Amino acid sequence: MRRIISGWRILVAMLREIFDEAAYARFLNRAGVASSSAAYAAFRREFEEVKVRRPKCC
Amino acid sequence: MSKLLGILGWGAVAVVGALAVGAIAVHRGEPINALWLVVAATCCYALGYRFYSKFIAVKILALDGLRATPAERLENGRDFLVTNKWVVFGHHFAAIAGPGPLVGPVLAAQFGYLPGTMWVLAGAVFAGCVQDFVILLFSVRRDGKSLTEMAKDEIGRVGGFVAYVAVIAILIILLGVAALIVVNALKSSPWGTFTIAMTMPIAVLMGVYLRRIRPGKVLEVSGLGFVLVLAAIWGGQYVSQSPGLARVFTFSAPTLAILIMVYGFAASALPVWLLLAPRDYLSTFVKLGTIALLAVGIVVLHPTLHMPALTRFVDGTGPVFAGKIFPFAFITIACGAISGFHALISSGTTPKLVARETETRMVGYGAMMCESAVAVMAIIAACVMQPGVYFAINSPAGVVGQAPAAAAATISSWGFPVTAADMQALAHAVGEQTLYNRTGGAPAFAVGMAHIFSHSLGGDTLMALWYHFAIMFEALFILTILDAGTRVARFMVQDALGHVCKPLGQTSWYPSILGTSALIVGAWGYFLWQGVKDPLGGINSLWPLFGISNQLLATVALCVATTIIIKMHRAKYAAVTLVPLAWLVAVTFTASWHKMFDPEPRVGFLAAARALAAGPATGATGRLIFNNRLDAVVTGLLVVMVTLVLVESGRQWWGILRGTREAPVKEAPFVRTRLVEELVVEERG
16 A cells, blocks of 8 residues: 555656646745745746757657 | 576566567468567567666666766756656656657558567667667766767767757758648648647647646646547537538648648747647647557557568558668667657756666666657557558558549559548548548557557547547647747757857847747748648658658767767777667668669659659649759768768777777766765665
8 A cells, every 4th residue: 555655656746747846846945935826927937948948859 | 596586587578578579570471469569579678678778787887876966966956956766757758758659660560560660679679778878877977968068078079060960950850740740630631620729729728727827737737728628629520520610620731831830930939838838738648648548558458460560562662651671661760769869858857857877777778668668559550450541541642643542442452452432431430531641650540549449448439539539649749849849949049149149149039039930940841841742742751851860860879878988998898889879870871872862763862853854844843853952962961960970989989999099088076975875774774
């Protein structure tokens, strides 16, 4: 049972990283602000400069 | 005791793998079950990972768990970040998995299931996985440097320049050919066009939802977007059945090409949060789900392959693309076996996330094995169809004719029986007007996938929905690559232009954004237009060109890897990268030679130009001649540039081995990991 829970947690963590939710949580933590439209806009501004330069394979 | 069990267990895997590979290699005549391919692939990957990757990790790379990675040393909470190895693995796989491992194997199935399967298995285990693994590790040891930076540092300025130009060239050719695949899948298909058109307002809605309603809830909004996309697929059937609406969403190939170019330009210039980012999330959500679903479906349903092991087209006369099995099978399948593009990912985001050097084996080698498994699934999807149906879908009108009866007769005369009535019934079953001349691989893959699923889930009544789900799945992430790729290429061009004129390098300066976007869209749009107007369907010219450029980038990556291995005083093991390098040089240079100088007009660009010049002149003749000559020049330039890298690398190797040249290893200095205490605790535990 513990292994199933651990596996599930890793799967969720993987999905949160792939879908940038984890990056947003780190941003909120670093900036010391709560989630809001303005915070998300600031996150996207900071994050997009890095994100859009990432190549995606064919 | 455990050692004995290990030997017995791995011995059994080797025996089962050898039997499965032997069975698919020697089986002739009767249809074969897909499970043979699944078993062969599983055993090959397991053995490759357990033994070959471990050999590389221990003997050559000497992975050091005590050495701090850039994720730890340079951690900034943004791009450098210590991350769980499974999370990095998933992130890396999501970045390397694209339409390549689906489309290439479908096209190469014209040779039969055997050549593609063998190349995918051997290529991945001995070349592709090795490239991804070693480039990832070398980038980790160099603070996450990119391939172009490593090429410049380790081989010299020529290496860096060629890698840069190769990346731009690949992006442009890739985007052109990817757009062509979408055009060929959606032309005269109101259902498919409606579904894909709907993904755009859905993406915008997702963007607004993320920004205004539930900030940051990406998984939630991706699930919502997926439900809306399913609703769009469902609604598409009513659009296709309504004469008025069907007319609105029915486009010819040239019109679709123009629409896609306009879309590419708009997506490249619009704010990322509004369209690009939500589409990317939606595409990733659908991609990961569908790949998992397909894997489960193939294992559970284990369909029968109707395509023979080898077809008569190994002689180079294939209708899907012209050219003999060597070298063309090996450039047609890139991403499932070895892809130079992966080296960009392995030296991009991933090295900045890896917590320990020892994890690069699982992430680099392991993720590529999964990508290769996707290619095996694509081979299965293509080969479950009756061969006559496969060739009817994938053969261009210029080869089999425009009229259904004539096309069916031509294909049947090759020994692959199919009738016009069969094709009409199939088109009706999938909700299309026709399935003839749908070159590009996507429609054939969609029919194969629909065939696999409809046999157990929903039967023939859901065949059309499965088909359009597969088309949506492919078109969605091809379009995501189009907008993301256009943006990446734009940034690269802006970075370069910034050295000449500073304002042009500013990524927020609108005149520069519009100018460079137009430049990139114009470049790939030219190849797209060329493909749309090509009487042989475009894929015959453009896919080999893409394959050559992608494999030439892999050549650059393997040159970098070999140079570093020699500099690390591991020259006696350099064959690990040198053999795949030699193979790729043989394949790509032979393919390039054929594409430029082969006397057969369907193969050689220059011969095609000569044949056009000698034939009856039409309004398009001049442009077709120019296009063929341009393709020959592009191929020649790529080969010349990679030759320069090879010569430069060879000089380095020769000098180092003779002791006349210094071989400084340009790694970041060793810093002991602070995670060591955790490591010790884990080991004791």
